[in-house]
Amino acid sequence: MALLTPYSKVPELNTATVLLVENEEELQSKLANAIVQYEKDFNVNVRLARKLPLPVENKETRPRIDLIVFIVNLLSERSLQSVESSLAHLHSDCFLGKVCFLVTDARCGSHTQERLVSVRKLAASHQCPVICAEHRTADGVNAAAVRLLNILKVTAGMSPIATTALYLSSLTRCSVTSDLEED
Amino acid sequence: MTPTPSKQTEMEQDIQSSQSSEAAAKAVLLEECEQQFGLLQKLQNEIILADTEANDDQTNEAVNRLIAVTSELEQWQEMEPKLLTTSPEVLLAVGKEELQRLNGQLKMVLSCSQAKLDAQKKILKREQTWQAEKKEALNAVCEKITRLQSENEKSEHSVLQDMKKKINNLKDYHSSLMEMLSDMLAEHFPLPDPQGNGTKKKRAAAYDAEINLISLSEIIERLTNKTLETPHDPYVTTDDTFWPPYTEMLLRNGIATRHPEDCNKIRLENFF
Numbered sequence: 236m237a238l239l240t241p242y243s244k245v246p247e248l249n250t251a252t253v254l255l256v257e258n259e260e261e262l263q264s265k266l267a268n269a270i271v272q273y274e275k276d277f278n279v280n281v282r283l284a285r286k287l288p289l290p291v292e293n294k295e296t297r298p299r300i301d302l303i304v305f306i307v308n309l310l311s312e313r314s315l316q317s318v319e320s321s322l323a324h325l326h327s328d329c330f331l332g333k334v335c336f337l338v339t340d341a342r343c344g345s346h347t348q349e350r351l352v353s354v355r356k357l358a359a360s361h362q363c364p365v366i367c368a369e370h371r372t373a374d375g376v377n378a379a380a381v382r383l384l385n386i387l388k389v390t391a392g393m394s395p396i397a398t399t400a401l402y403l404s405s406l407t408r409c410s411v412t413s414d415l416e417e418d
Numbered sequence: 419m420t421p422t423p424s425k426q427t428e429m430e431q432d433i434q435s436s437q438s439s440e441a442a443a444k445a446v447l448l449e450e451c452e453q454q455f456g457l458l459q460k461l462q463n464e465i466i467l468a469d470t471e472a473n474d475d476q477t478n479e480a481v482n483r484l485i486a487v488t489s490e491l492e493q494w495q496e497m498e499p500k501l502l503t504t505s506p507e508v509l510l511a512v513g514k515e516e517l518q519r520l521n522g523q524l525k526m527v528l529s530c531s532q533a534k535l536d537a538q539k540k541i542l543k544r545e546q547t548w549q550a551e552k553k554e555a556l557n558a559v560c561e562k563i564t565r566l567q568s569e570n571e572k573s574e575h576s577v578l579q580d581m582k583k584k585i586n587n588l589k590d591y592h593s594s595l596m597e598m599l600s601d602m603l604a605e606h607f608p609l610p611d612p613q614g615n616g617t618k619k620k621r622a623a624a625y626d627a628e629i630n631l632i633s634l635s636e637i638i639e640r641l642t643n644k645t646l647e648t649p650h651d652p653y654v655t656t657d658d659t660f661w662p663p664y665t666e667m668l669l670r671n672g673i674a675t676r677h678p679e680d681c682n683k684i685r686l687e688n689f690f
Contacts, residue, residue, distance in 0.1 A: 245458065245462045328482065330479055330483075399490065401486055401490055402490075
């Protein structure tokens with residue numbers, strides 16, 4: 236089984252790579268553009284995928300991936316399901332700070348609330364952060380891009396010595412409070 | 419003024435020396451980078467070897483995390499802080515950059531915390547006014563409760579006394595009303611004066627027979643007494659002692675009504 240492993244390749248100089256995984260492919264391209272626009276200090280490679288496992292053909296040319304972002308659209312059930320099936324293809328070492336969940340449309344109705352709860356439980360079980368984003372306006376996309384860049388900097392090792400990806404994920408991981416569990 | 423040649427050479431020498439020290443600093447940094455990269459390659463190879471040897475079979479994530487965190491902790495404990503390089507220019511540039519970035523971040527933190535503080539102050543003020551209102555309401559209610567309690571704790575004697583007071587008040591009121599009524603009737607509805615009506619021939623004949631006319635107050639008194647004492651038969655027979663204009667006035671103003679069958683009987687009209 237070809238798992239996506241975090242440390243199997245040498246990182247490139249002054250470069251960070253982020254993988255955006257989204258079933259619907261709505262937000263991916265917009266977010267990718269915003270990310271690349273915002274970052275001037277170092278190179279950012281943004282790779283897009285619909286789901287894991289990634290195609291085997293690119294395996295050699297693909298650089299080391301620093302951050303994997305799962306984009307979940309709360310309005311469709313399939314989005315969450317594809318993310319759950321993709322999680323199985325990740326090496327468990329990835330969850331030590333290299334995985335992040337991004338949810339959109341978190342305010343649009345009652346079904347979205349239930350799905351948000353399940354996403355949060357999933358993230359809490361893997362101890363990864365959850366970011367809520369608003370993808371319909373340019374401002375929302377930019378804000379999400381900035382937040383992802385902050386996390387990316389840490390996971391790629393670009394921030395000062397004391398901050399490691401593991402440490403950041405311990406700080407920002409999603410926690411499920413008892414209110415949510417009662418829901 | 420063009421600088422003298424000696425100064426010019428001095429400046430050139432300065433520039434050259436600074437350039438050379440810059441180049442030296444750069445060389446030192448590059449050297450460091452190369453070393454670190456070599457170390458990285460070595461570690462990477464070790465990791466790849468380890469990966470291929472022991473293929474991970476999905477051990478528990480929590481255990482993984484625990485192992486990772488403890489090993490990181492050990493690393494931090496062992497590590498000693500060391501300077502990036504001893505070249506002062508590099509340190510200066512790096513230090514400046516870091517401090518500026520830190521300055522910007524701290525300014526953001528400051529404005530954010532001030533905004534939060536203002537919001538909290540507003541909330542505090544609002545809650546305080548709310549609390550003051552509720553306290554006032556509470557005080558008023560407590561006062562009312564104590565007042566009611568003290569009122570409820572009256573003894574029989576005080577109840578009797580209150581009753582007596584009320585009865586006396588009512589009696590006084592009743593007597594004052596009666597006085598006023600009689601005064602008014604006497605003033606505005608006097609008995610017809612035998613001399614007041616001009617000299618008509620009828621006069622003498624009429625008034626000789628009705629010389630014992632009763633006043634309006636007397637008529638009203640008779641009516642009320644009959645009604646109160648014998649409610650089953652409140653009718654008073656009109657006779658010659660009743661001056662007709664007064665009875666007519668009472669009838670027309672709705673104070674009295676005739677008996678439906680007998681036109682000589684009148685009674686006090688119902689009042690509510």
